[in-house]
Amino acid sequence: MFATPGAVTAAMVRCAQTDGRQVQISFRQDPGSAGKMEAEHTAKALNGYNVRFAPATGNKEVRAKPVSTQCKAGTLANTVPDEPQ
Numbered sequence: 001m002f003a004t005p006g007a008v009t010a011a012m013v014r015c016a017q018t019d020g021r022q023v024q025i026s027f028r029q030d031p032g033s034a035g036k037m038e039a040e041h042t043a044k045a046l047n048g049y050n051v052r053f054a055p056a057t058g059n060k061e062v063r064a065k066p067v068s069t070q071c072k073a074g075t076l077a078n079t080v081p082d083e084p085q
Contacts, residue, residue: 009041009042009045012042012046013045013046016046016049021048021049021050022050022052023049024051024052025046025049025050025052026051026052026053026054026084027039027042027051027052027053027054028053028054028055028056029053029054029056030056031054031055031056035056038056039053060074
């Protein structure tokens with residue numbers, strides 16, 4: 001999603017509201033202080049939801065292979081939620 005940080009946060013909250021509080025929301029956390037700050041901001045925005053963070057480890061190319069394979073196969077859809085008016 002190419003948008004302002006506020007719009008990205010709002011989209012994550014709308015997605016969480018749609019999925020419901022019973023769904024676990026998982027994120028990869030980048031190493032370093034920026035990843036820690038992003039995780040803290042995300043956890044606050046999704047307060048009350050089942051949010052988990054796991055450190056991103058290993059080579060990025062290796063981590064991207066499953067998604068890359070699905071994109072090449074045409075089985076992955078990229079959707080953009082409706083923007084608030």
